[in-house]
Amino acid sequence: MPDEPELTFGRRVRILRERSGKTRAVLGGLVGRSEEWVKAIETGKLLTPRLPLLLSLADVLGVDDLAELTGDQSIPVASVTKATHPATAAIAEAMNRPVVARDVDPDSADVHSRVGHAWQLWHGSTTERTAVAAVLPDLLRDARAVVRLVDGADRRRAYADLAQVYHLCQLFLAHQPAAELVWLAADRGMQAAQDADDPLAIATAAWYYAYVYRGAGQFAAAEEVVGDVIPLLDPEASTDHLARWGQLQLGVALASAKAGRGGVAWKYWDRSSGAADALGRGYLHPRTMFGRFTVDAFAVTIDVELFRAGEAVVRAERLDLGDMPSHTRRAAFLMDSARAHHQRREHVAVVHLLGRALRESVETTRHQPFARQAILELMGRRGTVRDDARELALSVGLLG
Template identity: 30%
Template structure:
């Protein structure tokens, strides 16, 4: 059985040969061993840290998106979701608050406000097909309403939220370049509002897009700027502030700095919130622990990641999208520890049940499944793993 879609290792090999680089040369420039790189290229080792992917991409003189982005969007079982990306792209590239509306808004502001909140909720519920179908029209109408002056302040606030939804939705599908365009549109609206809370929220969205692109230095600066904009007083302030601070902890770890002070500050902010879910960010003590798992994985400390994961109860995570992220990160930790393949598959199956498209498009889930599949090929068992791989489009049709 052969993979009918590229994995990251195959793409690295293709780009390395295109660059005319030897295994030894690429490994040396990326700061990893030749043996590890060979295993990655052959699918015998999973890429499980953003910093390693970024180092390889830099050595190849390509972006992270070239390794983990749109080439993994070809998926027969998720066509409705992925088919929305061209329409979202057109809506974003056809709208600009500075040049006026291309067409008049088709709906009253009240309807647009309602749909903005509805799509934010649906994204967290992993109703990806519904979100994908509705976003293009919402983005176009909101920009037109703002440019026309139809309840301009409300329209601008809704643009910040709608582009935040778009950013995280597109990032989860691997369309990371387009996620940045969406986030930057939201920042444009926030600056026009001249409201520190909305500017901070838009900076968070931009930092998330940049993390997906591997631009960690700038992501860190934007997250720091978001935190500096706020003198927390209200719950919404604390939630945006805390989310921004924990983002700086993550970027610090990826860049090789100490994240502990930022983690403690985020934990302190979480103590001041009761979960109003400002801007649909779900900031809370549980959310901080989810970030701590991701930070431990970037620190190449799967033991700590697994220990923190054991402290998190799935029922304490309100958003379905965040449950999916937690289950995948938990699977990453157990996979790195070895000897827990059955538990890893169960976690990924649970994630797939909650968020099919997001799980199948997750670079981490795909890397785990690809590596485990090679090890399982000689076994008589592995039915559940092969079923998961097939739904990811990683097995040839029989």
């Protein structure tokens, strides 16, 4: 946006909307308003909206600072929509620290075991970031060191373990104001997986890399990074190959839904669903959580991305959270359900579901931009919804 103070708020919205290639109808839908509302904003018939809606507009339009929308003082969007975990600096330092010779060399079998334990902490805790932060810096140091100490098949397994550690770093850093570290974790995870020369490790790395691309709005790149890896897998070779193959189909589906390509999204979701059926209802990958529940939960996500809120609500009501042992995955599903009700402006349901998500995982909810923006918005309403939203705001750190 050019530095032109005389530009009105409406004119700024229009410039940013056109630059992003969105119609008024699309922009309105993405922020829960009508095409007519967007037109009224752009033509100056409505005043500048309050902070929660401003944040939604900034997110949809790819604005990093509200000043770009308002022309007023600088307010970084991330300072409101993203929360920083106290251990982020320690994780960043561990990622950037050079690997040096040590008096006691790490043991590859021990590192492998600790990687598995770290994933158990991630899925088994209601404060998963705090739980893994207690072990991640030392685990990353040792995993980076051990690849230099072993050869042959042991080295390939060590690189696969290192890739998993970087995936945990990426998950820890997600939805924090540390975008460069998220990209670094994704890139190093993919490099380690490629060094492992293991199609399964590369497939998992592609799944996590696609998350970063989707979060950055690079939907074509998200489809490409998983699409390029799918041919490396043989779904008939083993259960592991079938599970990774199904998960990558899901990756394409999610990226396509984000891009508004519903037909493509459901085509790839159907393929993923077929893989989940073939694996059996009792199958669940211990780290990625791929299985029947995850595929069905992401169908809710796809409906929400395609603005099929009614279908998403109906689909969500059919799922049993007892089928998913991961606290963070349950919380994510509940927030997607809340997003569907938010599109329908069912505010009581939104507050209820965000409260349930918070009980499942405090930190997944606290760091999710939608949850923070929705809570801010609901605090501006009257009655019990406002009171309940204020309690949620205290829990996620939006109020001191």
